[in-house]
Amino acid sequence: MRAKAAFWIFLAPVLAWLLLLIVLPHIDLLVMSFRSRNPGGDPGWTLVNYQRFFIEPIYWRTFVRTAIYSTITTVITFFLAMPVAFYIAKAAAVRLRGFLLILLLLPFWVSELVRVYGWMILLRESGVVNYFLIRFGLLTQPVEMLYRDATMIMGLVYSSMLFMVVPLVSVVESLDDALIEAAYDLGAGKWTIWWRIIIPHCKPGITSGSIVVFMLSLGNYMTPNLLGGKNSLWFTEQIYNQFIASFNWNQGAAFGFLLLLLSSAIIWAGLRLSGQKLGQVAS
Amino acid sequence: MDNDLSIRDLVKRFGGFTAVDHVDFDVPKGSFFSILGPSGCGKTTILRMVAGFEEPTSGIIEIRGKNMLGVAPNQRPVNLVFQHLALFPMMNVRENIAFGLKRRKVTGAEIQTRVDRILERVGLPGFGDKKIHQLSGGQKQRVAIARCLVLEPSVLLLDEPLGALDLKLRERMKVELKKLQNQVGTTFIYITHDQSEALVMSDQVAVMNKGRFEQIGTPQELYGQPNTPFVAGFVGDNNVWPGTVNEVRDGEAVMRTQDGVVFRARSRETLAPGDRVNLFLRPEAILIDPGEAMGYNSFEVAIRAVLFDGANSRLLTVTPTDLEILVTLPQNQLFAHLEPGRTITAGWRPEAGILFRSDG
Amino acid sequence: MKKIVLLAALVLFCFSQAAQAETLKILTWKGYAPKELVEKFEKETKVKVEVTYSNNEEMIAKLRATRGAGFDLAQPSQDRISSVQEEFGLYQPMDFSKIESALFVASMLEAVKKNTLVKGQAYAVPFCWGTDGLIVNGEKAAGASSYNDLLSEKYKGRVSYRVKRPTLIAMGFALGYKPFDLYADPAAYQAMLDKVEKTLIAAKPMVKNYWTNGDALLESMRSGEVFVAMAWDNGGWKLHGENKAIDFVAPKEGALGWIDTFALPAKAENVAAAYKWINFMTKPENAAYFTNQEKTATASKDANAQVAADFRSNLERCFPQAAVDNIKWYPPVPAKLESMEGTVLDKIKAAQ
Ligand SMILES: Nc1ncnc2c1ncn2[C@@H]1O[C@H](COP(=O)(O)OP(=O)(O)OP(=O)(O)O)[C@@H](O)[C@H]1O
Ligand SMILES: [Mg+2]
Numbered sequence: 001m002r003a004k005a006a007f008w009i010f011l012a013p014v015l016a017w018l019l020l021l022i023v024l025p026h027i028d029l030l031v032m033s034f035r036s037r038n039p040g041g042d043p044g045w046t047l048v049n050y051q052r053f054f055i056e057p058i059y060w061r062t063f064v065r066t067a068i069y070s071t072i073t074t075v076i077t078f079f080l081a082m083p084v085a086f087y088i089a090k091a092a093a094v095r096l097r098g099f100l101l102i103l104l105l106l107p108f109w110v111s112e113l114v115r116v117y118g119w120m121i122l123l124r125e126s127g128v129v130n131y132f133l134i135r136f137g138l139l140t141q142p143v144e145m146l147y148r149d150a151t152m153i154m155g156l157v158y159s160s161m162l163f164m165v166v167p168l169v170s171v172v173e174s175l176d177d178a179l180i181e182a183a184y185d186l187g188a189g190k191w192t193i194w195w196r197i198i199i200p201h202c203k204p205g206i207t208s209g210s211i212v213v214f215m216l217s218l219g220n221y222m223t224p225n226l227l228g229g230k231n232s233l234w235f236t237e238q239i240y241n242q243f244i245a246s247f248n249w250n251q252g253a254a255f256g257f258l259l260l261l262l263s264s265a266i267i268w269a270g271l272r273l274s275g276q277k278l279g280q281v282a283s
Numbered sequence: 284m285d286n287d288l289s290i291r292d293l294v295k296r297f298g299g300f301t302a303v304d305h306v307d308f309d310v311p312k313g314s315f316f317s318i319l320g321p322s323g324c325g326k327t328t329i330l331r332m333v334a335g336f337e338e339p340t341s342g343i344i345e346i347r348g349k350n351m352l353g354v355a356p357n358q359r360p361v362n363l364v365f366q367h368l369a370l371f372p373m374m375n376v377r378e379n380i381a382f383g384l385k386r387r388k389v390t391g392a393e394i395q396t397r398v399d400r401i402l403e404r405v406g407l408p409g410f411g412d413k414k415i416h417q418l419s420g421g422q423k424q425r426v427a428i429a430r431c432l433v434l435e436p437s438v439l440l441l442d443e444p445l446g447a448l449d450l451k452l453r454e455r456m457k458v459e460l461k462k463l464q465n466q467v468g469t470t471f472i473y474i475t476h477d478q479s480e481a482l483v484m485s486d487q488v489a490v491m492n493k494g495r496f497e498q499i500g501t502p503q504e505l506y507g508q509p510n511t512p513f514v515a516g517f518v519g520d521n522n523v524w525p526g527t528v529n530e531v532r533d534g535e536a537v538m539r540t541q542d543g544v545v546f547r548a549r550s551r552e553t554l555a556p557g558d559r560v561n562l563f564l565r566p567e568a569i570l571i572d573p574g575e576a577m578g579y580n581s582f583e584v585a586i587r588a589v590l591f592d593g594a595n596s597r598l599l600t601v602t603p604t605d606l607e608i609l610v611t612l613p614q615n616q617l618f619a620h621l622e623p624g625r626t627i628t629a630g631w632r633p634e635a636g637i638l639f640r641s642d643g
Numbered sequence: 644m645k646k647i648v649l650l651a652a653l654v655l656f657c658f659s660q661a662a663q664a665e666t667l668k669i670l671t672w673k674g675y676a677p678k679e680l681v682e683k684f685e686k687e688t689k690v691k692v693e694v695t696y697s698n699n700e701e702m703i704a705k706l707r708a709t710r711g712a713g714f715d716l717a718q719p720s721q722d723r724i725s726s727v728q729e730e731f732g733l734y735q736p737m738d739f740s741k742i743e744s745a746l747f748v749a750s751m752l753e754a755v756k757k758n759t760l761v762k763g764q765a766y767a768v769p770f771c772w773g774t775d776g777l778i779v780n781g782e783k784a785a786g787a788s789s790y791n792d793l794l795s796e797k798y799k800g801r802v803s804y805r806v807k808r809p810t811l812i813a814m815g816f817a818l819g820y821k822p823f824d825l826y827a828d829p830a831a832y833q834a835m836l837d838k839v840e841k842t843l844i845a846a847k848p849m850v851k852n853y854w855t856n857g858d859a860l861l862e863s864m865r866s867g868e869v870f871v872a873m874a875w876d877n878g879g880w881k882l883h884g885e886n887k888a889i890d891f892v893a894p895k896e897g898a899l900g901w902i903d904t905f906a907l908p909a910k911a912e913n914v915a916a917a918y919k920w921i922n923f924m925t926k927p928e929n930a931a932y933f934t935n936q937e938k939t940a941t942a943s944k945d946a947n948a949q950v951a952a953d954f955r956s957n958l959e960r961c962f963p964q965a966a967v968d969n970i971k972w973y974p975p976v977p978a979k980l981e982s983m984e985g986t987v988l989d990k991i992k993a994a995q
Contacts, residue, residue: 056986058989058990058993059989061993062989062993120859124863124866124868125866125868126866126867126868144800144851144868146852147851147852176367176369178365178366178367178369179369179371181336181356181363181365181369182363182365182369182370182371183371183382184336184355184356184357185334185335185336185356185357185362185363186357186362186382186383186386186430186431186434187357187383187386187387187434188357188382188386189357189386192386196371196382197371197373200373201372201373203373225855226855229852229853230847230850230851230852230853230992231847231992231993231994231995232992233989233992233993237992238989241985241988241989242985243704244700244701244703244704245700245807245981245984245985245988246981246982246984246985246986247703247704247707247727247981247982248982248985249707
């Protein structure tokens with residue numbers, strides 16, 4: 001009885017905190033998402049905002065596109081970050097380690113907007129990269145490197161690297177070198193060692209890094225919008241458009257919650273597929 | 284008899300530091316070979332070169348007559364039990380043991396039977412599905428050994444595998460390891476800094492110091508006829524008693540200790556009168572109250588303490604110049620009356636002590 | 644104890660600071676509050692000016708989120724006021740007694756008054772005006788003079804416009820509709836939008852990118868990456884100043900005329916300062932300064948005399964009387980239209 005009371009006493013502030021900071025601000029939006037748009041007309045509750053997502057193909061297609069590209073971004077980021085993390089954690093001299101991490105942090109000293117404009121200056125048709133390619137005779141005609149899906153993914157990968165490398169460095173660091181040597185000694189080749197020893201060991205870091213990168217990409221607005229160009233409708237842009245261009249806050253709120261729910265579902269599915277629990281990943 | 288492993292003039296340098304210094308040895312097929320030496324003397328470095336993780340600076344490593352130069356670790360017919368075992372925590376016991384077999388593309392059914400058989404062998408039948416963290420220290424030990432033995436290597440390398448265990452378990456595992464080696468007949472190369480492990484288990488022991496082998500021999504040889512003062516001091520307990528040579532005759536030397544006592548003893552070195560020497564004398568070679576037995580060296584010492592340790596009990600005694608001498612205390616009631624403060628007469632046979640020239 | 648006293652003193656100090664410095668918070672477009680004029684105003688009135696840059700849609704969203712609080716003055720386009728005022732009540736009526744009406748071009752003042760009328764009260768006064776039309780690189784796309792040129796195969800990959808409502812309206816005109824006449828008839832307007840949607844999706848290969856940032860568009864024109872764009876006249880004139888080959892062109896379907904205004908948010912805290920700013924900005928010398936700087940004409944009656952010659956020549960070159968007469972002025976946008984347009988814009992952007 002006593003213990004129970006104590007439990008609630010300690011839990012109460014935590015719950016209050018969560019309620020105040022996370023739940024309350026969203027309640028307004030949640031209510032809004034179940035209302036129809038016109039306050040003069042029908043003030044009642046409705047699911048129409050949610051239905052529209054599934055009925056109107058461009059909405060769910062945009063979501064699917066966003067999710068697929070975010071997944072691709074996550075996978076590419078992982079494949080690039082793994083060797084980097086491995087190098088930082090195992091190969092680099094201890095003194096070099098901090099320096100390398102700071103190097104990774106460097107892009108974050110400027111705002112995302114500046115970073116994206118930086119890419120635009122480099123990659124545009126009249127940009128720096130084209131200039132040098134033509135100068136060295138590799139191209140005769142400048143090519144537009146912006147406004148392509150590949151460029152957009154590159155931009156997303158670029159701003160996600162750090163969030164993948166940091167958790168990976170910490171798991172790779174905790175890997176006992178003797179395990180790698182033992183596997184080698186028992187007859188394993190490089191690939192087997194990666195797939196059977198290093199990757200399974202790093203699973204928690206891979207998962208937490210992937211969740212962060214996936215969510216960041218899914219929630220990104222600037223990079224897809226500016227680097228992606230004319231074909232690159234991102235789901236966040238659709239939410240923005242509902243709020244800002246169409247003045248349809250109810251629809252925007254519904255999209256927002258759908259984004260939350262669907263991305264949670266995707267992460268849940270990912271965790272199930274790789275046989276992990278969220279608790280393990282967080283710890 | 285042919286050799287599973289031959290090492291010729293092996294050298295390993297890390298920068299300017301020589302970790303392994305011109306080492307030669309052969310390990311006969313099916314034998315238990317130990318390398319015994321203090322921490323940092325280069326034992327692990329030798330094993331890592333045999334396993335292929337480290338390139339020798341110079342020298343030859345042959346396994347079953349084949350030169351191993353340039354052969355990758357995963358291609359060598361040797362397996363290594365790591366100092367901290369290095370079991371794969373993400374796999375259960377069965378998967379750990381099956382790991383090497385899978386790499387050799389052994390079929391699933393075959394793997395199953397071989398894993399079960401080796402688990403039986405190491406005394407862990409039915410442990411296949413346990414997680415690594417569910418095992419005790421001794422059980423982990425056996426899994427690590429099973430994981431290597433299942434591959435039937437020409438040579439099994441063990442790097443202080445008992446180091447992490449508590450004393451009791453270590454005693455037991457020592458015996459079990461020896462029994463296991465007898466059963467499977469695989470050649471074992473065993474590294475340790477614990478002389479008792481080496482003596483109990485090995486057919487042959489190499490004593491290593493500062494990158495060099497001081498002596499290779501059976502445990503008995505090392506114990507009874509140490510070649511160097513280092514071996515004499517490192518293998519088994521020894522009293523060290525400094526003195527000067529008085530005369531040399533018939534392969535025996537007569538020495539006078541710093542306390543003025545005169546002893547006869549043997550030496551492996553050619554000594555001359557006036558040489559400064561150390562007498563190495565094992566506690567169990569010293570008899571209390573030897574009586575007037577023929578040819579014994581005898582001396583008087585005062586008892587400072589009785590160190591009771593069951594069958595291994597000793598007397599801590601001191602000579603008049605306050606040099607401490609350990610004397611084995613036989614566990615019969617004859618000596619129950621000995622207590623600190625008393626002076627006793629002690630004696631030993633001249634063959635039991637050995638002289639080495641001291642540098643000082 | 645000492646600490647508490649210190650803390651109290653600090654808090655008091657902060658409050659007194661806040662009380663002393665009277666501020667005017669303006670929500671406006673980039674360039675509408677030039678630094679020199681802000682400094683001049685601050686010196687004259689001792690009111691500190693805080694400027695937030697935005698656009699029509701975001702202005703409405705920002706004010707809607709706070710129900711008209713957080714700013715003392717906003718500058719939406721005149722056509723975007725009445726419907727949001729009816730629906731959300733974002734603004735408060737203008738008190739024309741506080742406005743120095745003599746400073747304004749009378750016809751423009753009247754027009755804005757009329758267009759922002761809700762329940763008999765007017766909600767805005769004019770600040771500046773301009774048009775949407777074409778910016779053309781004469782060397783690469785000589786003769787481009789119609790919104791239809793934005794769809795032309797000739798300029799494949801060299802065209803840029805926004806995915807926003809002016810583009811839809813312009814295309815409506817290009818396709819022979821009278822979009823403003825259809826405002827009152829949602830079904831017909833929707834039919835037009837459907838046609839526009841199809842046309843713009845089909846013309847996607849011509850587009851280099853849909854621009855979102857005015858400066859970025861000007862950079863693309865300057866570097867020769869884009870030949871024809873739909874954009875504001877002032878942008879075209881800025882480029883013309885640097886490179887005579889590039890110029891604004893009033894399309895033959897008619898440039899789209901807009902008037903940006905001054906409007907008072909419903910919960911403005913410093914209305915007095917807001918009126919001061921309105922009158923200040925409309926003074927001939929200040930308005931002329933703004934025009935020279937931003938290449939945008941104002942509603943200030945006597946500013947013309949002080950406007951630099953190159954701006955006047957811009958007007959004369961691009962807007963002969965016929966072109967002026969042909970300007971299609973945006974009438975107030977009825978509610979609900981934006982939602983219909985929003986879906987169409989999303990579809991255009993998403994189409995592959
Ligand atoms: N990679 C290396 N680089 C430089 N020096 C090394 C390296 N590996 C080992 N050494 C040095 O070589 C010497 C022998 O090391 P080794 O690990 O073989 O000792 P060991 O006999 O196994 O000791 P222990 O009983 O403590 O394990 C040590 O002085 C060690 O510092
Ligand atoms: Mg070692």
